[in-house]
Amino acid sequence: MHHLAVSLLLLSAAAHAEEEPQVEIAADGSVVGRILLDATPAQVSGVIPSLNDPANSSSVLDVRLVPDGECTGIFRTTRGLWSPLTMRTRLCPTAKGWREYLVESEDYDAYDVEWTVSPADAGRTEVRMVVRSEVNLAVPSAIVRGKTVVGVRESFAALVRRLFGAKAEKR
Numbered sequence: 001m002h003h004l005a006v007s008l009l010l011l012s013a014a015a016h017a018e019e020e021p022q023v024e025i026a027a028d029g030s031v032v033g034r035i036l037l038d039a040t041p042a043q044v045s046g047v048i049p050s051l052n053d054p055a056n057s058s059s060v061l062d063v064r065l066v067p068d069g070e071c072t073g074i075f076r077t078t079r080g081l082w083s084p085l086t087m088r089t090r091l092c093p094t095a096k097g098w099r100e101y102l103v104e105s106e107d108y109d110a111y112d113v114e115w116t117v118s119p120a121d122a123g124r125t126e127v128r129m130v131v132r133s134e135v136n137l138a139v140p141s142a143i144v145r146g147k148t149v150v151g152v153r154e155s156f157a158a159l160v161r162r163l164f165g166a167k168a169e170k171r
Contacts, residue, residue: 021156025145026130033129033152039163041117041125047162048098048115049091052076056158059147074100080107081139087111097127110134129155 021035037044052074054060059079066073071092078085087105091098097115102108116128131148 021153023149023152023156025149028132029141029145030130030132031145031148031152033131033156035127035156035159036120037125037127037160037163038123039125040123041119043163044117044125044127044159045093045097047159048117050162051155051158052091053158057151057154059151073103080135080137081143085135085137107135107137108133109136127156127159 021033023031023033026032049072052063052065052072054063060076061079061084062077064075066075068090071090074089074091076087076089078087085105085107087108088103089100089111090103091100094114097117098113099115100111100113102111105111110132111134112130112132114128114130116126116130118126118128120126129152131152133144133148135144
């Protein structure tokens with residue numbers, strides 16, 4: 001049922017996008033997503049920090065945000081196979097978008113998310129999301145990558161929902 005909801009949201013994303021969101025696993029194991037939206041780079045960049053709401057993800061159980069200068073400290077609990085996983089990250093603006101990186105975790109060896117927001121033709125914006133995630137548990141990397149692909153798709157659906165709200169739902 002949850003996958004159906006994500007699929008429907010991605011279809012509504014296509015109504016505000018030049019093409020369907022593309023998500024793939026790169027040779028280095030990172031998950032790379034790309035979407036072209038009918039919005040300005042400033043609009044898109046302004047919404048990205050709000051995507052840390054647990055309601056936007058099937059794998060996030062809890063999030064606590066702590067202001068940290070121009071950045072935000074994030075304490076996140078996610079679903080694990082046997083028990084919840086925790087991490088502390090930091091989300092900061094960059095010259096081209098946003099970057100979230102691992103600060104501390106007993107469960108994750110690596111976690112890095114880079115959002116790149118670039119102007120495209122006709123007032124549209126290209127959004128690229130690259131996620132590198134490694135857990136220090138005996139879990140096959142294919143499972144981690146699969147969950148990360150779902151997370152990127154959910155992030156794009158949430159981005160479209162935040163940008164276009166009811167307009168995205170009506171199409």
